[in-house]
Amino acid sequence: MKKKVVITGATGFIGRRLCGALKKKGYTVTAVSRHRETARRILGKNITYCGYDRNELTSCLEKNFCVINLAGDNIASGRWTNAKKEKILKSRVKTGKLLTASLKKCEKKPAVFIQASATGFYGARGEEMLTEKSGKGRGFLADVCSRWEKSTKNAGTEKTRHIAVRTGVVLDKDGGMLPKLILPFKFFVGAVLGKGTQWFSWIDIKDWTGAALHIMENKKISGPVNLTAPAPLSNSELAHVLGKKLKKPVLFRVPSSIIKLFFGGMGKELILSGQKVIPKKLLDTGYKFKYPNIDLSLNKNLKN
Helix, strand or coil, X not given: CXXXXXXXXXXXXXXXXXXXHHHHCCCEEEEECCXXXXXXHHHCCCCEEECCCHXXXXXXXXXXCEEEECCCCCCCCCCCCHHHHHHHHHHHHHHHHHHHHHHHCCCCCCCEEEEXXXXXHHCCCCCCEECCCCCCCCCHHHHHHHHHHHCCHHHCCCCCEEEEEEECEEEECCEXXXXXXXXXXXXXXXXXXXXXXXXXXXXXXXXXXXXXHHHHHCCCCCEEEEECCCCCEEHHHHHHHHHHHHCCCCCEXXXXXXXXXXXXXXXXXXXXXXXXXXXXXXXHCCCCXXXXXXXXXXXXXXXX
């Protein structure tokens, strides 16, 4: 009998790839969405769909192997006004609490609950090497990630492993940040951002989905897990690697003051800050990265 997995946020960039990887591995997938017809157009017919009504959601969660909560408003989709920050936080915490309440009503609870989070949990830490044992940092993103993780912590029981996946920048040619990173180089305006010393912790989309499956299937893994490649690099290094791969010069440096002027708090925390994150739990539990360094990932993603 095929194992069942329920995913919130399935129509997002990562969710779409994860649905495909799960189906390929033989799992059956249910996508939770407020707009089922839209979700069906995006994800196709070989997936079951469920809404967010609490009774329907409880029924949907019953007798599933794993629940994966990826739902949350895009943090990079606009300037961080007070209203935007409230939406970023509420969209995460509200869904997490709803899932937790619905799971409490289930007679047969899932074996695994995977909660999305991000490396922003650690805040701006300079040269400090960060593992899952490192504490919470300061700043808006650190607070959001902490509350996001806590929103489903009570979903973990003796029978349900609770994992919070702290994801770095996910690289894929068809979505996420990589197309945005490439675009300036196409117009010969590739640049180092700010001082360029801020760390860029990333993971290839193939490794993100592979690591998610590894986490689901390895009973020894619980708690926070860093979903990043084992070789983070600085913003300056990233710019020059992209320039070399795209055969475009890196002629500029965008001053921090300009980035803060145009992007405000989002620029300060997303662009000018970074974390040197190491995926210690993945490495310790035997996950083998397909794309452990930026060269391998970019060679695949930039291939014509």
